[in-house]
Amino acid sequence: MPAAVRLAEVAAGLVGPDPGPIFVDDQLTALALRGESAALSVLTARRLAPLADLRTAQRDNLLVTLHSWLRHWGSRAEVSAELFVHPQTVSYRLKRLRDLYGADLDDPAARFELSVVLASHPGAPPGHG
Template sequence: PEAADFPADLLGDGVLAGLDCPEPHLLTRDPDADLAPLEAKLDGWRAAVSPTVPLADAPAALRTARRALLLSGPDIPGPIIWCRDHLATLWLLAEDFLAAELARQSLDPFASLSEKQRDRLSETLLAWLETRGGAPEIAQRLGVHPQTVRNRLRQLEELFGDRLKDADDRLGMQLALRAQLLMRAHRPDGERER
């Protein structure tokens, strides 16, 4: 609301602009070329650019860009968010219900643990899933002692058993843990997990 007028005069002839609606948007064939002149002139404006898609996919692309604006925060610098640089994040956060359901199913052994235990074991499990490294490597990554990691890995083996050996189960766990981290990072201040 406090932003200066949108610099529409910088847009080329090939750009269709809908600037008078509650959610302003642009349609362009070449966002890299057409938006470059705007980058330094978007005083108070924030834009999200979807991946370039065929015209038939424009509605999905617009939804993706709008979702990026909702999820954007101070961790994404600059006035323009290029969705192509954040596809994994946008995909993992596209549907809160599915992310929560995946977490419920993939991480169900954590249900009986305290929040503190869940956080520590989740952190360790994600580090192990991402690196498949040994205790020293994971300990260095987490900033804890290797023996602490060994103890946590034993706890994870007791909780998950053979599921840690199944590639599909590991993928589900890793996606669920990453989605939880992203949801925490993009949750408004003070909002608690359900």
């Protein structure tokens, strides 16, 4: 079965009987959390797109910082301590992330999607293919 058809069927099961039109795009996070790898792939590509043009080392540093920032609810001191970097380094990276992500870093839904994507790649920052 094609991945798109499977995602549509699973998304329909998430919303209950006769909900009207269902858009898989609106259900990507729920589908990813249910273990649907195709949904996670789409969500990952979408959420990491702002970092796609960066060099690998830059992207990895920003992803590690972003993941820590999300886990520590924006505490620069906790991010600095966890990553063993100076607080000014954290500030610089967060400014760069804000430049790349804009208002998404203030949007709870976008932050949750980023958390799901980053948590799905334990041990190392995810590469963007």
